Amino acid sequence: MKWPVHGANPQYLYDALQVDMPQQTIDYSANINPLGPPSIIKERWEELLSVIADYPDPHAAALSLKLSEQEALDPTQILVGNGGAEIISMIGRMLAGKRVMIVQPAFAEYEEACKVNGCSVEYFQLIPDGWQINVDELQGKLNDIDALFITNPNNPTGVYFSKETIKRLIEMGESADCLVIVDEAFYDFVPNYENIVPFVKDYSNLLIIRSMTKMFAIPGIRLGYIMANQKVIRNIKKYQPHWSINAIALKAGEWCLEDEAFAVKTRMLVQNEREKLLRFYHKNHFNISPTHTNFYLLQDSLMTDQRPLFLFLLERGFIPRHTMNFRGLDGDWLRFAIKSPHENFLLMEAFTKWREN
Numbered sequence: 559m560k561w562p563v564h565g566a567n568p569q570y571l572y573d574a575l576q577v578d579m580p581q582q583t584i585d586y587s588a589n590i591n592p593l594g595p596p597s598i599i600k601e602r603w604e605e606l607l608s609v610i611a612d613y614p615d616p617h618a619a620a621l622s623l624k625l626s627e628q629e630a631l632d633p634t635q636i637l638v639g640n641g642g643a644e645i646i647s648m649i650g651r652m653l654a655g656k657r658v659m660i661v662q663p664a665f666a667e668y669e670e671a672c673k674v675n676g677c678s679v680e681y682f683q684l685i686p687d688g689w690q691i692n693v694d695e696l697q698g699k700l701n702d703i704d705a706l707f708i709t710n711p712n713n714p715t716g717v718y719f720s721k722e723t724i725k726r727l728i729e730m731g732e733s734a735d736c737l738v739i740v741d742e743a744f745y746d747f748v749p750n751y752e753n754i755v756p757f758v759k760d761y762s763n764l765l766i767i768r769s770m771t772k773m774f775a776i777p778g779i780r781l782g783y784i785m786a787n788q789k790v791i792r793n794i795k796k797y798q799p800h801w802s803i804n805a806i807a808l809k810a811g812e813w814c815l816e817d818e819a820f821a822v823k824t825r826m827l828v829q830n831e832r833e834k835l836l837r838f839y840h841k842n843h844f845n846i847s848p849t850h851t852n853f854y855l856l857q858d859s860l861m862t863d864q865r866p867l868f869l870f871l872l873e874r875g876f877i878p879r880h881t882m883n884f885r886g887l888d889g890d891w892l893r894f895a896i897k898s899p900h901e902n903f904l905l906m907e908a909f910t911k912w913r914e915n
């Protein structure tokens with residue numbers, strides 16, 4: 559059987575498992591802000607009609623400027639992309655033929671983008687229950703590789719690595735002549751995120767990937783960016799197709815950045831929901847990864863095989879993310895997004911039924 563590579567688009571999952579898709583479903587497999595896009599996008603949507611008759615700015619100048627102000631960097635240290643996914647694919651092309659290491663479990667795109675460009679790929683495996691990174695163990699390995707990928711907070715565990723840990727990795731990478739690529743696609747859901755962007759000015763081996771599709775709930779129009787030393791940015795840009803970011807995404811991105819209260823409100827909502835869910839799961843004997851963000855791994859501690867639970871939920875229209883293609887998880891866990899209070903309540907109700915089953 560061929561498991562879908564990503565979450566979202568659940569019909570592919572139902573088709574692969576040959577399970578009938580119920581009419582009513584809730585998709586917990588994509589980690590998108592439960593509030594939906596900021597209201598400014600809806601309010602000004604009609605204005606977007608006027609931008610589609612022209613080619614978009616190939617340099618994304620206005621958005622880059624806004625981002626550079628937000629991040630206190632020079633616009634030349636930022637490159638906007640068609641989602642974090644395009645940035646990852648450009649990095650893969652830049653690294654063609656090199657040796658890379660991926661801190662696992664991790665988003666599958668790093669491996670795909672590197673392998674398709676002839677890189678050799680090694681893995682550094684994190685393990686339950688803490689899923690933290692043993693920096694000392696990693697140290698000796700950096701001399702043998704050209705680039706290290708790490709996601710912070712990690713996807714799929716939601717575990718957050720401290721600024722101190724990341725700084726040590728960057729410094730170790732610098733002495734080993736190794737790029738350190740930190741994917742911060744979900745950084746803005748972390749309550750006490752410690753900003754590592756200022757390190758871009760001090761370390762030319764640091765690349766930070768960001769996505770705007772999760773916090774601002776715009777995966778359908780695609781938007782992300784990378785921050786790094788000017789030389790790296792110039793190098794990566796060579797691999798970007800012209801006009802790859804459409805005019806709607808560029809404009810909507812600018813508006814999203816204007817709504818400063820949106821991320822704060824989201825973090826509070828997600829934090830409340832996370833605490834509620836974790837209390838429920840601990841009481842009901844489910845293992846949960848120690849997440850700091852808007853998704854978590856779950857395992858029924860009373861069973862070794864999680865597949866019956868997965869099918870039970872799918873048949874009732876609750877769609878978790880399978881973990882078959884996360885190295886080291888191999889289907890032993892299920893991943894869930896933290897959604898609206900009502901949707902989280904319905905999920906807890908489904909777990910209560912599972913326990914009574």
Ligand SMILES: Cc1ncc(COP(=O)(O)O)c(C=O)c1O
Nearest residue numbers: 641642643665713743769771782
């Ligand atoms: C860790 C991580 N990085 C990057 C991305 C790409 O996000 P997007 O292309 O929607 O910006 C994803 C998407 O799920 C992700 O999980």
